[in-house]
Amino acid sequence: LADVVINGNVAYLYELNSETDFVAKNQKFIDLLVTIGEICVESDAKCEKCVLAANHNGQTGEEIIVAATAVIGEKLSLRRVTRVEKADDEVFGVYKHNGGKIVVLSVIKGSDDLTAKDVCMHVAMYNPRYLDSSLIDQEVLDKEAEMIKVEIAADPKNASKPEAIIEKMVVGRIAKFKKEICLVDQPFVKDPSVTVAQFLASKNSSAVNYVRFEVGEGMEKRNDDFAAEVAAQAAAA
Numbered sequence: 001l002a003d004v005v006i007n008g009n010v011a012y013l014y015e016l017n018s019e020t021d022f023v024a025k026n027q028k029f030i031d032l033l034v035t036i037g038e039i040c041v042e043s044d045a046k047c048e049k050c051v052l053a054a055n056h057n058g059q060t061g062e063e064i065i066v067a068a069t070a071v072i073g074e075k076l077s078l079r080r081v082t083r084v085e086k087a088d089d090e091v092f093g094v095y096k097h098n099g100g101k102i103v104v105l106s107v108i109k110g111s112d113d114l115t116a117k118d119v120c121m122h123v124a125m126y127n128p129r130y131l132d133s134s135l136i137d138q139e140v141l142d143k144e145a146e147m148i149k150v151e152i153a154a155d156p157k158n159a160s161k162p163e164a165i166i167e168k169m170v171v172g173r174i175a176k177f178k179k180e181i182c183l184v185d186q187p188f189v190k191d192p193s194v195t196v197a198q199f200l201a202s203k204n205s206s207a208v209n210y211v212r213f214e215v216g217e218g219m220e221k222r223n224d225d226f227a228a229e230v231a232a233q234a235a236a237a
Contacts, residue, residue, distance in 0.1 A: 001029075001100035002213040005037035011092050011105050012040035013213050014051070014081040023074045025099075032068045032076070033100075036061070040081060048081045082211055090208055095120030103213045110205030121189055122196060123212050128183040131207060136181070141174060148173045183207060 001024050002015040016033050018024050036051060039061050043054035052062040059067070061078070069076045086092060086107045093106040093116025104120040130136050148170050152158050158166065179185035184197035184207055191199065200206050 001033055002103040002215055003033050003037060003096075003100055004094055004103055004105050005040055006092055006094070007041045009086050009088065010044070011084045011086075011094075012037065012045060012081060013084070013103060013105055013211050014040060014048070015079040015213055015215060017077045017079050017215070018072075019074045023072055023076075026072060028068060028072055029076070032065070035064060036078060039064075040083075044083070045081050046083045048078045051078060051081055080213075082213075084209065084211055086208070091116050093117040093120045095124055097124050101215050105211045106207070107209040108200070108205050109208050110200075110203065112203050112205055115200065115203045115205050118190060119183075119196065119200070119207060119210065122186070123183065123210050125189050126183075126186055127212060127214075128186060128210075129181040130183070131209065132182050132184045133178045136178060141178075144177050145170055145174055148177075183210065 002013065004011055004013045006012075014036055016029075016036055018029060023029055035056065039045065039051050039054050039056045042056060043050055045051045045054065052060065052065070054061050056064060065076050065078060084092075084105055084107065087109075089111075090107050090109050091111055091113055093104075093108060093113065095104045095117055096102070102124050104123045106116050106119045106123065108116040108119060110116075149166075152166060152169055158169075161169075184200075185195055188194050188196050188199040194202070196207065
């Protein structure tokens with residue numbers, strides 16, 4: 001499971017893995033998850049190695065996890081820890097889906113906690129790759145442009161079009177691609193008639209940062225039904 005703990009202007013997101021979902025529901029596992037959060041705060045942890053090396057009640061984080069593994073009877077591992085800091089004129093938002101299978105933290109300039117949480121729900125569902133277009137790697141844009149050119153060339157309808165027209169088509173599709181992968185430009189989950197940036201502006205707020213943890217991401221194939229679950233919960237909220 002993933003979780004987040006907040007201490008003043010600092011938040012810590014972390015993911016603790018077990019081998020089965022059954023163990024993740026075990027109270028001893030949940031207690032360990034809480035302990036990891038306490039260690040994050042006590043040690044001001046910046047990464048998982050910091051937590052494993054930190055001392056808590058006479059034991060290191062690693063020793064605590066090893067001991068829990070022995071008691072529970074299943075290998076447990078702290079996969080990642082991320083530290084996020086905010087300014088005094090900013091607020092944290094937190095949203096947890098499915099008991100911690102997805103956890104999102106947002107940093108919003110403003111003072112509206114509910115608005116910050118709404119942004120988290122949006123991030124949980126849409127999983128944007130960047131906050132805004134200024135953060136997109138040029139390599140990503142170049143790769144997308146090449147793919148677009150291949151698609152355009154494969155369409156017989158484009159065979160007789162001048163190079164200048166083809167270039168405009170590429171530019172247009174790149175602009176669309178940027179909006180699709182950037183948080184502030186995406187249609188807001190609760191009101192698709194406005195972008196996330198427009199929603200925030202209506203609340204006298206703006207997006208500063210966000211972090212999204214999905215348990216096991218990058219380790220196994222994503223469950224396609226997961227996005228549908230988040231969408232349903234967001235619609236009901």
